[in-house]
Amino acid sequence: MSTLTASTRRPLFPRGPGLGLKALALCLLALGAILTDSRSQTLTPVRDGLTWLLQPVLWVAGLPAAVAGTAEHLQTRESLLEENNVLRENQLLLQSRLEKLAALEMENSRLRELLASSSQLEERVLIAEILSASQDPYRQQIVLNKGARDGVYKGQALVDAQGVLGQVISVNPATSVALLLTDPNHGIPVEINRTGLQTIALGRGDGQSLSLPYLPGTADVKVGDLLVSSALGGRFPAGYPVGEIRELKHDTGEHFMEALATPAARLNRGRQALLVWSESFPMEQPPAAPAETPAGPP
Amino acid sequence: MSGRVPRLMIALTLLVALILQLFELPYTLAVLRPLFVPLVLVYWVMVVPQPTGLLTAWIVGLMLDVLLGSVLGQHALGLTVVVFVTLQLRGILSLYPIWQEALALTPIWLLYTFLMFWIDGATGHRADPWLQWLPLLTTGPCWPLMFALMGSLHRRNQPDSLVL
Numbered sequence: 072m073s074t075l076t077a078s079t080r081r082p083l084f085p086r087g088p089g090l091g092l093k094a095l096a097l098c099l100l101a102l103g104a105i106l107t108d109s110r111s112q113t114l115t116p117v118r119d120g121l122t123w124l125l126q127p128v129l130w131v132a133g134l135p136a137a138v139a140g141t142a143e144h145l146q147t148r149e150s151l152l153e154e155n156n157v158l159r160e161n162q163l164l165l166q167s168r169l170e171k172l173a174a175l176e177m178e179n180s181r182l183r184e185l186l187a188s189s190s191q192l193e194e195r196v197l198i199a200e201i202l203s204a205s206q207d208p209y210r211q212q213i214v215l216n217k218g219a220r221d222g223v224y225k226g227q228a229l230v231d232a233q234g235v236l237g238q239v240i241s242v243n244p245a246t247s248v249a250l251l252l253t254d255p256n257h258g259i260p261v262e263i264n265r266t267g268l269q270t271i272a273l274g275r276g277d278g279q280s281l282s283l284p285y286l287p288g289t290a291d292v293k294v295g296d297l298l299v300s301s302a303l304g305g306r307f308p309a310g311y312p313v314g315e316i317r318e319l320k321h322d323t324g325e326h327f328m329e330a331l332a333t334p335a336a337r338l339n340r341g342r343q344a345l346l347v348w349s350e351s352f353p354m355e356q357p358p359a360a361p362a363e364t365p366a367g368p369p
Numbered sequence: 370m371s372g373r374v375p376r377l378m379i380a381l382t383l384l385v386a387l388i389l390q391l392f393e394l395p396y397t398l399a400v401l402r403p404l405f406v407p408l409v410l411v412y413w414v415m416v417v418p419q420p421t422g423l424l425t426a427w428i429v430g431l432m433l434d435v436l437l438g439s440v441l442g443q444h445a446l447g448l449t450v451v452v453f454v455t456l457q458l459r460g461i462l463s464l465y466p467i468w469q470e471a472l473a474l475t476p477i478w479l480l481y482t483f484l485m486f487w488i489d490g491a492t493g494h495r496a497d498p499w500l501q502w503l504p505l506l507t508t509g510p511c512w513p514l515m516f517a518l519m520g521s522l523h524r525r526n527q528p529d530s531l532v533l
Contacts, residue, residue, distance in 0.1 A: 090420050090423075090453070090456060090457075091453075093420055093423050093424075094423055094449060094450075094452075094453035097423055097424065097426075097427045097445075097449045098446055098449055098450065100427070100442075100445075101427065101430070101442040101443075101445040101446035101449060102442065102446060103442070104431075104440075104441045104442030104445065105440050105441070105442040105443060105446065105488060105491075105492065107441075108440050108441040108442060109440050109491075109492040109493070114441050117441065118435055118441060121431070121432065121435040122435055125432060125435055125436055128384070128387055128388060128391070128432075128436065129391070129436065131388050132387075132388045132391035132392040132393075133392070133393070134392075135392050135393065136392070136393040203393065209489075209494075209500075209501065210437065210438055210439070210494075212438055248438065255494075256493075256494060278396050
């Protein structure tokens with residue numbers, strides 16, 4: 072009986088084309104893909120197609136987080152009322168500040184007109200929902216539910232209520248992927264609010280700190296200084312908080328010192344983010360951002 | 370032998386492994402996440418030692434590349450190498466009891482992690498050089514667990530795992 076089944080299952084080539092040969096071919100194919108993908112954009116359509124096919128997997132993988140999110144909806148009436156009161160008070164406070172801001176904004180724009188400067192304070196924004204976050208702890212990326220259809224473009228800045236979150240690195244029709252500030256491949260031009268010193272903040276890859284490696288040894292920086300985004304490089308709108316200096320490292324005799332900063336934005340905690348249209352570069356594709364390493368996979 | 374294990378089951382368990390590899394965890398747990406996809410692939414290669422495992426590994430690797438946003442081909446290469454090595458060493462590995470097998474498989478996980486580390490470096494993606502090795506600690510202990518779980522799924526009445 073067993074011999075019969077064995078003979079019917081006899082393969083065309085008794086031993087196949089060699090295990091090693093097959094493995095070698097597949098490895099070479101993979102190496103080819105790695106080389107092509109890391110140097111050019113040729114494979115982008117393949118990636119986009121596969122991403123589209125694998126949407127259900129991403130959706131299922133996002134379910135646990137979504138369930139945890141719905142648990143937040145089940146709240147008692149008391150807690151909602153309390154929250155409502157707090158929000159009302161907050162709103163009143165912000166409203167009064169906003170009135171003052173409106174006056175200041177008018178004054179500022181008049182002054183800027185006098186200086187013949189074209190910069191504007193108001194920016195176009197769009198609220199995006201964060202679909203999934205950091206699937207791999209070494210690549211700090213998030214997926215947003217707004218894409219090319221909503222006018223999102225590659226390189227667009229992303230902020231939340233507390234500060235700058237990161238920037239968009241790839242755009243699909245209905246979704247887009249953003250790289251967070253703390254990714255080791257991310258750099259952002261910043262300004263130290265107190266002194267106006269311009270420098271660059273790089274991600275450290277641990278999800279909770281930024282590093283400022285290019286500070287001159289004599290720079291006037293203190294622990295607690297606020298970092299705000301700078302318009303240098305044209306990618307980020309100026310003036311959004313980026314982080315706060317947490318630690319200074321200066322080895323005696325070195326020409327440069329390094330500072331560590333805590334990001335201001337609530338990375339990996341919120342469910343929403345704001346996409347900001349930078350006035351100066353609405354369309355131009357590769358703006359010469361000094362801090363841009365080729366931002367990860369396209 | 371392959372007829373006994375439905376392809377559908379292999380595909381389903383690989384899908385579950387992909388999801389386990391992806392779903393959101395707090396940062397401290399995420400760095401310890403076991404290498405689910407290589408675990409499940411190696412398990413199936415030990416049970417069904419056929420060259421098609423190579424192609425499966427390659428395709429699953431490409432899917433993982435897309436899902437994790439890494440360079441296309443990175444995980445495909447790693448998983449193909451892992452499956453090839455497992456196919457070569459299967460004869461020796463299957464002689465051990467399960468807990469020794471779990472230990473004996475460690476060099477394979479090490480090889481996989483090293484390949485990922487190396488390709489990350491070669492393509493200019495800086496990752497934390499120390500944290501990347503942490504999943505090795507959790508992957509080993511997962512092997513006996515997974516062996517028991519998967520065994521109960523498909524090997525109800527087939528005491529023939531030594532036939533081939």
